[in-house]
Amino acid sequence: MKYRLALLLALSPMFAQALEVGDQLAPWTLLDQHDQPYTLQEQTRTVLVARNMDGAKLVKSALQDSPKGYLDARNTVFVADIQGMPSLIGKLFAIPAMRDYSYRVLLDRDGKVAANYPGEVDKVLWLQLENGRLVSQQAFASSAELRAALEKLPLN
Template identity: 65%
Template sequence: MKYAITLLLSLMPLLASAAEVGERLTPFTLLDQHDQAYSLNEQTRVLLVARNMDGAKLVQAAVGEQPKGYLEARDAVFVADIQRMPALISKLFAIPAMRDYSYRVVLDRDGKVVARYPGAEDKVLWIQLEQGVVAGQKEYASAEALATALKELPQP
């Protein structure tokens, strides 16, 4: 029983930080693959979150062939958790390869931002925002479904 209480108390910060409908997301600032700072703002309508390489590959398959600025035109931003990637691999290979992408990849190098938004490891979490407040969430397991959802997203 003592261990169960300890476990529950240790998980409370994670549960409390989950993105719930009606909750205002805590602003963050992270660097992208070009070392440019991105700050979550009230204009962002969709936050795409990938926890690992599988999720990032889904985003790449969904938007990789789209023209530069495709996500930005939809007020969408993609955040990738790269904390588990070895530093040497990310610095020498992964991040330089990302610089060729036609879209911005906001990099969560220590996993603190992505950890706020729980979900399946191998899926892409879609957080719908209205002026910084969570309006809904979905998870995508296929690039086709994600690409369709992005196409259907009205452009401002």
């Protein structure tokens, strides 16, 4: 019985329902690279999700030379799924390096938040929200295209 339950839990992300336009995003709270909690808010307009290091590097490249508060000014948050990162590497190298970034990185350490938003692994998923509801979604494989899309977002 324990094995069946473990198998079901292990496979559950594979059976995650696709997010549909009009769906309300379930609230979640994650810690950022400074161990500060952030809870998804109704005024958040855009959620960027990177499922692996390649996706995170794409976001980093798109935000290179951006001023502090760039994402906040656009009501945008960045979620990085780091469940596959060895904890020792994360603690000693990756997360301390992220503390120098000019933007907040919400760390999905167990992959539960990112699993709610199915998409391609090597791309950055863009969820456009209005009052917590999904309006549209797209994926980016190019930092230049991601940067151009971020530039078009209205400032608060």
